[in-house]
Amino acid sequence: MPESMQSIQSAATASSTSDADLLAQTAMAVRAAASALRERFGDVVRYRTREELMRALAANDDAALDVLRPRLSLLRPHARFVEDELAGGALPPGEWWVLDPAEGNVNHLHALPEWAVTATLVRDNQPVLTAVHLPLTGETYTALAGAGARLDGRPLHVSQAADLGLSLVATSQARPDEDEKVVRRIGASITAMLLDALVVRTSVPATLHLLNVAAGRIDAFWQFAGARADLLPGALLVTEAGGRISDAEGRPWTPQSESFLAAAPGVHTEAVTTLSR
Incomplete structure (x- = not known):
């Protein structure tokens, strides 16, 4: 042909x-x-x-x-x-x-x-x-x-967690050469979550954490900065699994946003409060 x-x-x-x-x-x-x-x-x-x-x-x-x-x-x-x-x-x-x-x-x-x-x-x-x-x-x-x-x-569903103090949460860095302001914001957010959540995981890449949020194994994930390829796959998976997506201050997330939060609905508001301090 x-x-x-x-x-x-x-x-x-x-x-x-x-x-x-x-x-x-x-x-x-x-x-x-x-x-x-x-x-x-x-x-x-x-x-x-x-x-x-x-x-x-x-x-x-x-x-x-x-x-x-x-x-x-x-x-x-x-x-x-x-x-x-x-x-x-x-x-x-x-x-x-x-x-x-x-x-x-x-x-x-x-x-x-x-x-x-x-x-x-x-x-x-x-x-x-x-x-x-x-x-x-x-x-x-x-x-x-x-x-x-x-x-x-097999269908995925986010967790039924309703208390951030009993939750396993995670974060990641978007890239090795982050701006110092972003790095310090990451550090402050980890400290805040260590005070408010049960356990905090920190590792790369973001997508694997988001898979775990969608599967109900992790209750929330957040990140500052980031790329489309880092966040879009997990954002769609978490949304379709019943989770909530926003920026770290609770506003609608887009690829232009400076922060990202994916969480089970029952802990989303608490996570926003912690990250907004």
Whole structure:
């Protein structure tokens, strides 16, 4: 078949695919990309300079993207890709794939298990669907706007926690080179939560904490600053699992917000009070 006909056929197939079918195929794509990344996982990757670190991170990203991007391009030929996974803010109109090909990349390099591959489709600045795969456990988390969140097909629900003082909460840093003001705000918020919550977890990446909020294992997660690729997958998963999303002061969250809070409804107000001190 001529290449032009193949393109027309792919476009026609993509336009007739429901979002539910698209999510299933997106999940297959992230699993395939994660498999490629898993083959690179094992020994600690040593680096002596920032340049060596950046090359190692990029090599992991490229290994996953080489599998992920062609598959997603076939699914939505007209959707564009966000090139900078650390970028934030609103996107132009239309469909965009927001990818984190190695979420928790630095953990992967250090032979730690907390890493994943994520793909989120954003349509006119609204997340439509997301798929997150954890290759070391084989788990796939998915969410479809208006249709719920699932772990390997099983519905997810946030916790029924109603007392922050009995809650397990978590936070993360958005990037290593945060502005000093953000770093100090993170430190102050951890101190506040240590006083008000039962247990506070601090680690990267954000997405894995948000998976746990959606699954009811953690009662709240917050972060200052952040990128679309860090927060959009988990935001959709938590929302579809019945959780509440806002900024740290309780206002509606958008990718332009300077803070992020995801919580079980029963502790959201208390978490906002603690973080607003």
